[in-house]
Amino acid sequence: MSSLFASKFNTTIPLLDQVVNHEKAPLYGGLFVLLFVVLLWNNNKSETRSGKPLPPVVPHRVPILGKAVPYGVQPVTFLQECMQKFGDCFTFTMMGRKMTFCLNPDGNHFVFNVKLSHATAEGAYDKLTVPVFGTEVVYDVPNSTFMEQKKFVKDALTTSAFKTYVPIIIKEARDFFGTWADKKEKLELFPEMAELTIRTASHCLMGKEIRDQLHSNVAKLYHDLDGGFQPINVFFRWLPLPNYIKRDRANRIMTETFLKILKERRDTNNLESQDVLQSLMDGVYRDGSKMSDEAIAHMMIATLMAGQHTSSTSASWILFELANNPDALAELIKEQSMILTGRPDTPAHELPDFTYEELRKFTYLDCVMKESLRLHTPIHTVMRLVVKDIEYKGYTIPAGHFLCGSQAVSQMDAKRFPEPEKFDPTRWTESDEGAGEWTINGVDIAQKSARSNFLPFGAGRHRCIGEAFAYIQIKTIIAMFVREFTHDLVKETKTGKNIFPEMDFTSLVVIPKAPGYISYERRPELRK
Numbered sequence: 419m420s421s422l423f424a425s426k427f428n429t430t431i432p433l434l435d436q437v438v439n440h441e442k443a444p445l446y447g448g449l450f451v452l453l454f455v456v457l458l459w460n461n462n463k464s465e466t467r468s469g470k471p472l473p474p475v476v477p478h479r480v481p482i483l484g485k486a487v488p489y490g491v492q493p494v495t496f497l498q499e500c501m502q503k504f505g506d507c508f509t510f511t512m513m514g515r516k517m518t519f520c521l522n523p524d525g526n527h528f529v530f531n532v533k534l535s536h537a538t539a540e541g542a543y544d545k546l547t548v549p550v551f552g553t554e555v556v557y558d559v560p561n562s563t564f565m566e567q568k569k570f571v572k573d574a575l576t577t578s579a580f581k582t583y584v585p586i587i588i589k590e591a592r593d594f595f596g597t598w599a600d601k602k603e604k605l606e607l608f609p610e611m612a613e614l615t616i617r618t619a620s621h622c623l624m625g626k627e628i629r630d631q632l633h634s635n636v637a638k639l640y641h642d643l644d645g646g647f648q649p650i651n652v653f654f655r656w657l658p659l660p661n662y663i664k665r666d667r668a669n670r671i672m673t674e675t676f677l678k679i680l681k682e683r684r685d686t687n688n689l690e691s692q693d694v695l696q697s698l699m700d701g702v703y704r705d706g707s708k709m710s711d712e713a714i715a716h717m718m719i720a721t722l723m724a725g726q727h728t729s730s731t732s733a734s735w736i737l738f739e740l741a742n743n744p745d746a747l748a749e750l751i752k753e754q755s756m757i758l759t760g761r762p763d764t765p766a767h768e769l770p771d772f773t774y775e776e777l778r779k780f781t782y783l784d785c786v787m788k789e790s791l792r793l794h795t796p797i798h799t800v801m802r803l804v805v806k807d808i809e810y811k812g813y814t815i816p817a818g819h820f821l822c823g824s825q826a827v828s829q830m831d832a833k834r835f836p837e838p839e840k841f842d843p844t845r846w847t848e849s850d851e852g853a854g855e856w857t858i859n860g861v862d863i864a865q866k867s868a869r870s871n872f873l874p875f876g877a878g879r880h881r882c883i884g885e886a887f888a889y890i891q892i893k894t895i896i897a898m899f900v901r902e903f904t905h906d907l908v909k910e911t912k913t914g915k916n917i918f919p920e921m922d923f924t925s926l927v928v929i930p931k932a933p934g935y936i937s938y939e940r941r942p943e944l945r946k
């Protein structure tokens with residue numbers, strides 16, 4: 419049966435051949451036919467209920483797997499090709515699930531603002547996130563509770579807290595870069611940015627206690643939790659694999675670590691810190707209750723995980739783009755010099771440290787970050803699980819489908835961004851599109867329009883609450899890097915051409931394909 423199955427679909431399914439005992443082949447054959455019929459029936463049964471047509475279907479040859487490979491490896495190219503053939507709303511199968519994409523600004527608007535009674539994020543993400551974050555938080559609780567939890571975290575991300583974070587990030591960056599050799603021909607950038615980000619984010623948001631433990635077990639635990647954050651886990655909550663076992667163990671130990679810190683803070687009456695932990699400890703739900711200590715610990719893990727890869731990959735991409743665009747790099751250094759000293763050419767080693775207010779004036783750096791987020795948006799697809807049939811542009815999207823939007827596609831739209839592949843920070847100098855909390859502080863985040871091409875931080879009720887912090891953290895890291903080092907892309911030996919890393923879409927967050935190298939040199943006056 420397996421070979422029949424395989425030849426019919428002109429593919430091989432090696433595992434089937436290994437698993438099937440040939441003496442029992444007729445029995446297995448019958449079972450496979452039954453399974454196949456049930457799957458087909460399951461996949462199609464909700465689709466006969468509606469009067470309106472279903473979205474066009476992208477055909478596939480391998481049942482169950484469907485389009486998992488082209489989508490998983492090159493999602494943007496795959497979605498753009500589908501859009502050309504089928505329009506901006508279509509469905510394809512992946513791992514037995516029906517994925518319906520609504521693309522472009524209209525699609526973004528629809529997906530990000532879909533009613534809770536129609537489609538939920540928890541339905542789409544809970545298998546992935548609940549084991550990593552833990553229970554009682556985020557997608558393990560009703561959305562209204564999670565919205566209050568988000569607010570508790572956001573309450574810690576105030577201007578007065580940011581003012582204290584900038585010197586912390588400056589010091590962390592300086593200390594970290596100080597550990598580097600003066601010069602390297604090849605440095606794999608992403609792991610370095612990941613380490614610096616975990617230092618800065620944990621120091622600012624998690625509290626000093628966690629930062630102090632980073633050298634010991636926390637970094638390793640973080641790594642194990644991260645191992646549970648793989649695309650496949652969107653579909654499988656638990657499998658008997660080492661990654662899943664390590665993930666669960668790491669969650670338990672991290673939870674215990676936070677519980678200990680909570681207790682110490684209470685025992686020593688040390689309740690003045692301006693960090694997320696304190697904000698969660700102080701937070702009161704609308705019904706007057708407070709989060710349990712376990713829930714606080716789990717929300718801390720969630721916050722750490724939400725910001726870590728998104729920020730470290732963004733910092734890496736900015737540095738790769740700057741290495742590839744020397745004019746933009748020169749402009750950045752000039753801007754820093756102008757704002758901090760009033761002259762465009764103060765040598766980097768003479769530049770003073772900057773404050774939060776000065777950092778905000780580095781507007782060209784804002785444009786560089788936006789342009790990099792446009793080209794290398796860390797989260798390329800957002801998903802919701804449809805719980806009640808919904809209509810979109812004359813189609814019915816049935817319950818059971820995954821409703822998906824992709825800001826990565828709309829951010830590469832040539833109509834909105836001419837020469838979309840080109841890194842051009844000046845696109846943003848006159849535009850206020852994408853202006854988030856950074857520029858419209860205090861505006862209700864859920865009100866921000868999602869009918870936009872540029873949504874690297876999402877929109878609607880699930881919009882990112884970490885945007886302002888991400889800008890502060892990443893801008894500070896980049897500003898410190900460019901004043902300390904000159905850097906370049908590594909060159910191909912034969913051709914002398916720059917090697918710009920490809921985007922790795924197989925990771926949950928789009929990271930530079932490993933190993934992505936730069937070469938760098940510390941500025942002469944700053945050498946050890």
Ligand code: HEM
Pocket residue numbers: 539568623721722724725726728729732795796797800801873874875876877879880881882883884885887888
């Ligand atoms: C949600 C991107 C940094 C915390 C989101 C979403 C996106 C996003 C696209 C919406 C997901 C969806 O609609 O399904 C980014 C990017 C970042 C970043 C590009 C950095 C460059 C951070 C940081 C934090 C954070 C630093 C924490 C301090 C969150 C939280 C949510 C979220 C709590 C809400 C999830 C929900 O409501 O379902 N982020 N993020 N993010 N982000 Fe971020």
